[in-house]
Amino acid sequence: MKKVLLLILAACVYSYANAQDSFKRLDSLFNGQFAAGQINGNVLVADHGTVIYKKSFGYADIANKVLNTDHSAFFLASVSKTITSTAxxxxxxxxxxxxxxxxxxxxSQFPYPDITVRNLLSHTSGLPRDKEDIFDTLLKVHPQKKFSYHDIIPALQQSPKPLAFKPGDQFSYSNINYNLLALLVEKASNMPFDAYLKKYIFTPAGMTDTYLSNPQVPQKNNVTYRYLYPKHYYPHLKLADSVPTTTDTSYTIFWGQGNVISTTADLLKFDQALYNNKLVNTQILDEAFKPTILNNKQEVVAGGGVSYGLGWYILKIKAHEKIVFHNGYVKGLRSVFIRNLSKNQTVIILDNAQSGANFITASNAISILDNTPQEKLKISVADKYAKILFESGGDVAGSRLIQMQADTAHYRYVAHEMDYIGNELLNDSYTDKALEAFKVNLLLNPTNPEMYNSYGKALNKAGKKQEAILIYKRALALKQDNKDAKDALAKLEDH
Known part of the structure; x- marks a missing residue:
């Protein structure tokens, strides 16, 4: 008996020590990402439903200095598709x-007889990706009309769009698929979609802080504002809603694809309700977590090492484990929801500043739990350089770039990223700053003819014709069939 107690005690001590080590490594991961400006929002990591790490980063409301907290609610964006699929x-x-x-x-009015429910769930229907592709013709005729997801089938009936491929032949991600599935839930249940989700998913799972957004109903005051950098060079986050768009005003509700508002705690409740079969039985969930098989008998490929089932991506690169996930993006927000089904591990990141590295960060959190190597996260030199250039000028940006480029453990320098930054500045008429960015990139890549093309274009726009001619001639010396340089040089010499 004494030996048994000692073994139990030793196991408890080991488990506690292991949990403490995981906590420290997770804290280091997420704090490092926050320091690098790569996270602004809430994170939660759980093992068998027990929270082992949770933390809030940054602001829910920058203008009023309101911090994110455990109670902050976020749009889930396309993570909502896992809920639609469950319904x-x-x-x-x-x-x-x-x-x-x-x-x-x-x-019966749906004009594509070969598209099945499975095709919609697995993004193998061939339908267009977004509402803008469905209503483009009708908006020309009715520019003042506000469209909702209930208008999709009449629009397709009135003006059918050619399918991109035969249903079941390929994978092509489409929000329209999930708008149609919301309609199907309403038809089969004889209930509005939001009422169905509340009665049959949110309430049974105990998700008391989760609901569907509706422009006719005010949001709760714990919903975070969404932020973004309008351009890579822009030094400060801006309210996403303050950045103009050309299409959003023509549309109202498009449920099914997104629009769920929730918290990290509620998503964990959803996660555990799935594990405990409170919502759907094991047999049907197993079907959802299998890679979809195409008409050619091959598995769907939804990206490098990733497949897609029925509302869930399936990570294939860890063959010994079953990992499913979904991520989401809407202007000013990114969400990640990863579930290691083999070990009942869960990682949730809800970020209200659309930080781009969150999926890798979440994957690294899973690696910490598994005690496997993490993917190295490096900050883009170009992105940092652009912000410093815009705010502090070329000399400061140049010296900082040299420091960052030398620090290869934490930063990555990619020539085409710098080229993109230069073109972004040039297109927005920050010609002097664009010249600086192109010049630095050229000096770092003196044998790349494309860098000469970009610098020549900026010199030409700045009115420095002779300098542009010299640069384009150098581009041609490096690559004789450089058509862009030939055409630009011909125009300059004609003038």
Missing amino acids: VLQLVQKNKISLDSPFKQYF
């Missing part, structure tokens, strides 16, 4: 929907 699978379980039935069976 559809519940109705499959109740025999109200069949995965392999044509969608037209439920909506």
Whole structure:
């Protein structure tokens, strides 16, 4: 008996020490990303439903200095598709929907008889990606009309779009697929989509802080504002809604693809409700977590090392583990929801400043839990250089660039990223700053003819014709079939 107690005690001590080590490594990972400006929002990491790390970073409201907290709520963006998928699978379980039935069976006006419910769930329908592709013709005729997801089928009936491929032949991500699935949930349940989610998903899972956004109903005051950098060179975050768009004003509700507002704590409740079969049985969930098989009998490829099931991406690069996930993006926000099904591990990141490295950060959190090597995260030299150049000028930016380029452990320098920054500045008429960026990039890449093309273009725009001619001649000396340089040089010499 004494030996058994000692073994139990030793196991507890080991487990506690291991948890403490994981906490420290996770804290180092996320604090490092925050220091690098790569996270602004809430993170949560859980093992078998027990939270082992959670933290809030940055501001929910920059103008009023309101920090993100445990209670901050975020738009989930396309992570919402996992919830839409769950709703559809519940109705499959109740025999109200069949995965392999044509969608037209439920909506006779739908003009594509070969698209099945499975095609919509797996993004193998061939339908256009977004609402702008569906309503482009109607908006020309009715420019003042506000469209919703209920208008999709009438629009397709009135002006059918050619499918990009035969349903089931390829994978092509489409928000329209999930707008149509929201309509299907409404039809099969005889309930509004938001009411269905509340009754059959949010309430059973205990997700008391989760709901669908509706422009006709005020949001709760714990919803974070969303921020972004309008351009790479812009030094400060701006409210996403203050950055103009050309299409959003023509549309209202497009449920199914996104629009769920939630918290990290509620997403963990959803995660555990799936594990505990409170929402859908194991057999149907297993179907959702399998790679979709195309008409050619091959698995869907949704990116490098990634497949797609029924509402979930499937990570293939860790063959010994079953990892599913979804990420999301909407202007001013990025979300990541990763579930290691083999070990009941969960990582959630909700970021209200659309930080670009969050998926790698979340993957590294899983690696910390597994005690496997992490992917090295490096900051873009070009991105940092652009902000310093815009705010402090060429001399400061140049000296800082030299420091960053030498620090290869923390920074990555990529010539085409610098070239993009220069073109962004040039297109926005910051010609002097563009010249500086192109010149630095050229000096660092003296044998790359494309860098000469860019610098020549900026010199020409600045009115420095003779200098541009010399640069274009050098570009041609490096690459004789350089058409851009030939054409530009011909115009300059004609003048």
